[in-house]
Amino acid sequence: MKRFIHLFLAPFLGFYLFVFFHQDRLYRDTVVQLQPIPSAQFLRATTGYLKQLLAEVFFAQSSVFLGGLKPGTNPESYAPVLAHNYRQITALYPEFQDPYYFAQSYLAHVGPEYARAANEILANGREAYPENLAYPFFQGYNYFRHLEQPLEAAAVFREASYLPEAPPMFAHMVIILTAEGGMLEASILSLMALSKSTDDEAIKKMYQKEIEMFKKALAVQKAANAYQVERMRTPTTLDELVPDYLPALPDFGQAFELTWKPPVVGLKRPMPGK
Amino acid sequence: MLRNLSSLARLVLLDGLRRHALIGLILLAFGLEAGGLLFMDFIPRNIGRASADFILSVGWLTGFLFLLFHAVQAMAWDEERRTIHTLLARPISRTQYVLGTFLGLAVLLLLLNIILGLLGYGILTMIRDSVKQVYFPHLSLPHYLLSWIGLTCIELMILAVIMLFSGLVRGGFPVLLLTVSYYFICTGLPVVRAAYASRLEESGSALNGLLVGLTILFPDFSRFDFKALVTSSATGTVSHLLATDFLVLALYLTVVLWGAAIVYQRRDLQ
Numbered sequence: 001m002k003r004f005i006h007l008f009l010a011p012f013l014g015f016y017l018f019v020f021f022h023q024d025r026l027y028r029d030t031v032v033q034l035q036p037i038p039s040a041q042f043l044r045a046t047t048g049y050l051k052q053l054l055a056e057v058f059f060a061q062s063s064v065f066l067g068g069l070k071p072g073t074n075p076e077s078y079a080p081v082l083a084h085n086y087r088q089i090t091a092l093y094p095e096f097q098d099p100y101y102f103a104q105s106y107l108a109h110v111g112p113e114y115a116r117a118a119n120e121i122l123a124n125g126r127e128a129y130p131e132n133l134a135y136p137f138f139q140g141y142n143y144f145r146h147l148e149q150p151l152e153a154a155a156v157f158r159e160a161s162y163l164p165e166a167p168p169m170f171a172h173m174v175i176i177l178t179a180e181g182g183m184l185e186a187s188i189l190s191l192m193a194l195s196k197s198t199d200d201e202a203i204k205k206m207y208q209k210e211i212e213m214f215k216k217a218l219a220v221q222k223a224a225n226a227y228q229v230e231r232m233r234t235p236t237t238l239d240e241l242v243p244d245y246l247p248a249l250p251d252f253g254q255a256f257e258l259t260w261k262p263p264v265v266g267l268k269r270p271m272p273g274k
Numbered sequence: 275m276l277r278n279l280s281s282l283a284r285l286v287l288l289d290g291l292r293r294h295a296l297i298g299l300i301l302l303a304f305g306l307e308a309g310g311l312l313f314m315d316f317i318p319r320n321i322g323r324a325s326a327d328f329i330l331s332v333g334w335l336t337g338f339l340f341l342l343f344h345a346v347q348a349m350a351w352d353e354e355r356r357t358i359h360t361l362l363a364r365p366i367s368r369t370q371y372v373l374g375t376f377l378g379l380a381v382l383l384l385l386l387n388i389i390l391g392l393l394g395y396g397i398l399t400m401i402r403d404s405v406k407q408v409y410f411p412h413l414s415l416p417h418y419l420l421s422w423i424g425l426t427c428i429e430l431m432i433l434a435v436i437m438l439f440s441g442l443v444r445g446g447f448p449v450l451l452l453t454v455s456y457y458f459i460c461t462g463l464p465v466v467r468a469a470y471a472s473r474l475e476e477s478g479s480a481l482n483g484l485l486v487g488l489t490i491l492f493p494d495f496s497r498f499d500f501k502a503l504v505t506s507s508a509t510g511t512v513s514h515l516l517a518t519d520f521l522v523l524a525l526y527l528t529v530v531l532w533g534a535a536i537v538y539q540r541r542d543l544q
């Protein structure tokens with residue numbers, strides 16, 4: 001009996017391989033879900049010297065997940081966990097830069113809730129790297145593009161424009177976004193200051209052109225105010241101002257378009273393709 | 275006294291080398307670092323930072339394995355195999371036994387860290403040369419050395435505590451459990467202190483005193499974690515903070531080893 005018992009090994013091994021491959025196929029067909037990681041505080045308390053490596057491993061895990069997503073997967077199915085994980089990773093290891101770029105690429109566009117989450121994550125990056133211009137740029141862009149909060153975007157760009165390496169474009173962005181938020185007089189004053197601070201004649205000319213346009217928009221705002229005072233209500237559309245309060249609405253060509261969020265008149269850059 | 279210490283330390287060192295404590299761990303670290311190169315594929319941007327973190331984390335893991343599975347056992351073997359009796363039959367005091375053994379294990383640890391540090395620097399240089407500069411802009415040798423010194427300091431504190439625990443309890447396994455618990459308290463305590471910091475400032479409660487008191491016993495290892503500086507463009511470190519940290523380390527080691535010597539003097543060696 002003892003001698004023959006080993007003969008059963010071959011069929012047993014075959015059976016094991018059969019079950020193994022069956023299990024492997026079952027797991028291959030299952031949809032992989034991104035698992036939420038524990039809180040940064042818990043990880044910091046338990047991992048000690050390995051906390052940086054762990055943050056990087058969790059980041060790699062999320063990258064592998066994102067890389068393996070099937071085309072057409074609804075981003076809202078994984079965005080909450082992804083946002084949670086990036087929040088924890090960046091809180092655990094704020095100096096690690098990749099999660100900020102990934103949060104901007106994979107979260108901000110999903111919806112307003114996730115644009116806000118991306119901005120919270122980017123706030124960690126701004127704290128760790130106060131002189132990095134990419135993070136305030138992303139934050140400002142999210143406020144402007146995904147959250148439609150031009151004044152918040154302007155505030156972020158204003159802070160960034162004070163950084164030593166900030167390009168003049170940041171200060172100009174502040175003006176453009178402030179104008180979109182309806183603060184036209186402030187925008188005109190800022191543009192005048194910007195115009196005086198540059199020696200480049202071409203840029204000076206561009207600023208002067210914008211000042212003229214902002215002044216035209218300001219005239220529309222004044223007309224809307226007069227309309228409101230006389231008729232005790234705001235106009236439904238700006239067309240109602242013509243011809244009693246304005247001879248015609250100004251045309252800004254491709255540069256700007258008027259916005260009307262009663263009682264505020266704003267100027268915004270037209271979106272490409274719209 | 276110094277001759278006795280160095281002779282004992284040499285014995286511990288040779289015993290460690292005979293047991294392949296170093297070569298095994300170096301091979302393990304090398305394997306981990308080679309495998310880690312694949313891990314770097316998933317880090318698109320911060321390659322330099324992730325590589326330095328990885329090299330030092332492997333160093334930490336290897337040192338921790340050395341402490342838990344060699345240092346703890348080496349102390350337990352002395353008693354289980356009655357080597358301690360042979361040693362103490364010579365004109366060696368129990369204090370010298372504690373200090374000599376600590377010294378021998380510390381030298382082994384130092385050797386391990388030097389070899390892993392050199393190996394790690396080679397790997398870091400190789401990675402830096404193989405990627406674009408934007409992904410690995412800085413590699414500071416002084417900060418790299420400082421990181422390894424910091425790492426060794428943490429390991430020395432744990433080693434001193436192992437000496438103390440080995441005197442307090444018999445057997446390798448209880449000492450191992452106590453050491454792991456000590457490590458987790460040391461890493462968890464700063465987080466608890468940070469979490470309660472604002473509330474405690476307002477109330478000035480006894481809990482604040484308790485947490486500070488516990489930190490005296492369970493030091494904050496993160497003060498010796500300089501990994502973040504290796505690839506950072508920041509120049510220089512706060513030298514007066516470093517000086518205080520190293521002074522605290524020296525005093526802590528002295529106190530713990532002193533405690534271990536007292537425990538061994540009073541201990542009934544079976």
